[in-house]
Amino acid sequence: MRYAVLGTGIVGRTLAAKLDSLGHEVLIGTRDPADTLARTETTPTGVAPYALWQAEHTGVRLARFEEAAAHADFLVNATAGQVSIEALAAAGAAHLEGKVLLDVANPLDFSRGLPPGLDPVNDDSLGERIQRTFPALRVVKTLNTMNCQVMVDPGRVAGEHHVFLSGDDAEAKKSARELLYSFGWPEASVLDLGGIETARGAEMVLPLWLRLMGALGHTDFNFHIQGAGGPGAWGGH
Amino acid sequence: MRYAVLGTGIVGRTLAAKLDSLGHEVLIGTRDPADTLARTETTPTGVAPYALWQAEHTGVRLARFEEAAAHADFLVNATAGQVSIEALAAAGAAHLEGKVLLDVANPLDFSRGLPPGLDPVNDDSLGERIQRTFPALRVVKTLNTMNCQVMVDPGRVAGEHHVFLSGDDAEAKKSARELLYSFGWPEASVLDLGGIETARGAEMVLPLWLRLMGALGHTDFNFHIQGAGGPGAWGGH
Incomplete structure (x- = not known):
């Protein structure tokens, strides 16, 4: 499968590396590849410059949002939630049509300081906003409730725990499930x-x-919903 | 111990019945006891009139907010979140001074339809609002993340699961913990x-x-935070 992971932050990198390790063809989408590769600073939270990571992940290719989306069968939104709609618009609605988008982003709002709040909240969500803006995209919200290392390696957290799915398209949710199983869920x-x-x-x-x-x-x-299923639902765990 | 449970809904009744069964002296606080007792309708969600419940729980006494708070050593806020501040104001700031308040309420906002949203949200919470409005009260937010039957009988949900504590007063949180242990947590x-x-x-x-x-x-x-503690932290469970 051909994947486009939109977003060059730690979440996008972690998901791209996992997809690459599973034998998929992976493009990471960004606004301006030359600009992304030119950055040399480590972020305040300790994330190394993209170019360093890229040098160690030669199987993953960096491309403009549009090229990444055009090339891919399956999209992952790992951009910062406040710019996700903009990034998808840059990818081009024509390149999103009929494709599944795994939306793992959170609409964190840092404008009022730390810790961040959320925007939208209550009567809207980022997942809905993306689905509404790009109606031909098949959005599945998932994996946004945990650290990215746990997303791709659920065994990091011992015992049973859950990953949630939200989406209007049953086939798209089935594809999302299969991807999650391949990650070890x-x-x-x-x-x-x-x-x-x-x-x-x-x-x-x-x-x-x-x-x-x-x-x-x-x-x-990670969150485990105790009482969601019968005991032993996790098999050997 | 003398408890005042503010709120005559299903949450207040369930907590009051549990406290009564543990041998505590329990008053349920309401705005107007005569009015509460005069209601005959079952709510749309199937909650029977208070008077029927009262007839089966003769150890619990109904009183005005003010009388209940004045009498009690320990308070429980089980009112609807949108009217909690008003209920506590009716109880009288003088009767709250230095006392521990277990705040189990949620600021559910039904004004925009179902399911309800929350108000306040993001940069404030009901727990903080109560603490700010009544600085001499020792507020502990807890138990609000589950159904009231689970609050008083955690064994209803098989396996390990969590109850959260939020509060600025360490002694008050210790008292809250002890009460939770007595409920079976x-x-x-x-x-x-x-x-x-x-x-x-x-x-x-x-x-x-x-x-x-x-x-x-x-x-x-109920929510269980997998990875919060070592395996076996729940002992025999």
């Missing part, structure tokens, strides 16, 4: 919340996630 | 998020809780 760990409207719930959990990170002092944790 | 199930500001996280999880209820078709579930 057991079948029973995938919890379908319903239509894309349920992304409101999955996104609004982020403020709790941020405070749990503060309280626990690490990011190797 | 194992020590390892109590997860201290930090100061009262962290109530923002615990409250913003409600939209996900509501969608989980929709997806699962029941309310006997």
Whole structure:
């Protein structure tokens, strides 16, 4: 399969590396590849310049949003939530048509300081906003409720835990499930919340996630919905 | 101990019945006891009139907010979140001074239809608002992330799951912990998020809780933070 991962941050890199390791053809989309490769600074949160990562991941190719989307069968939105619509618009609606988009982003709003709040919230969500703006895209909100290392390696967190799905297209959710299984998520760990409207719930959990990170002092944790399934649903776990 | 449970809805009744069964002296606070007792209708969600419940719980006494608060050592806010400040104001700031308040309410906003959103959200929370309005009260936000039957009987949900604590007063949080233990919560199930500001996280999880209820078709579930503690932290569970 040909994947386009939009976003060159730590989430995009982690997902791209995983997809590459699974034998997929992966393009990372960015606004301006030359600009992305020219950056030399490490971010305040310790993320190394993209070029350093690129040198170690030669199987992944950097491209403009538009080229990445045109090339791919399957898209992943790993851009910062506040610029996701803009990034998808740059990819071009014609290149999104009929394709599945895994939306793993969160609409974190840093404009009022730290920790960030969310925007939109309550009566809208980033997942819905993307689906509404690009109606021919088949949006599945998933994986946004955990650290990116856990997304691609659920075994980092011992025991049973869940990944949520929200989306209006049943076939697209089936594709998303299959991708999650290939990342190591057991079948029973995938919890379908319903239509894309349920992304409101999955996104609004982020403020709790941020405070749990503060309280626990690490990011190797995840939500498990106890009572969601029968005991033993996770098999050998 | 003498408890005042503010709020005559299903949450207040369930908590009051549990406290009564544990041998505490319990008053339920309401604006106007005669009015509360005169209601005969069952609510749209199937909650029976208060008077019927009262007849079966003769150990619990109904009183005005002010009388209930004056009498009690320990308060529980089980009012609807949108009227909690008003209910506490009716209780009288003088009767709140130095007392611990367990705030189990959620600021659900039904003004834009169902499912409800939250107000406040992002840069404030009901827990903080109560603490700010009544600075001499020692507010602990807890138990608001689950159905009330699970609050008082955590064993309804098989396996490990968590109850969060948010509050600025360490002694008050210790008292809250002890009450939770008496409800059957194992020590390892109590997860201290930090100061009262962290109530923002615990409250913003409600939209996900509501969608989980929709997806699962029941309310006997709860959040477990996998990776929060070592394996076996729950002992025999």
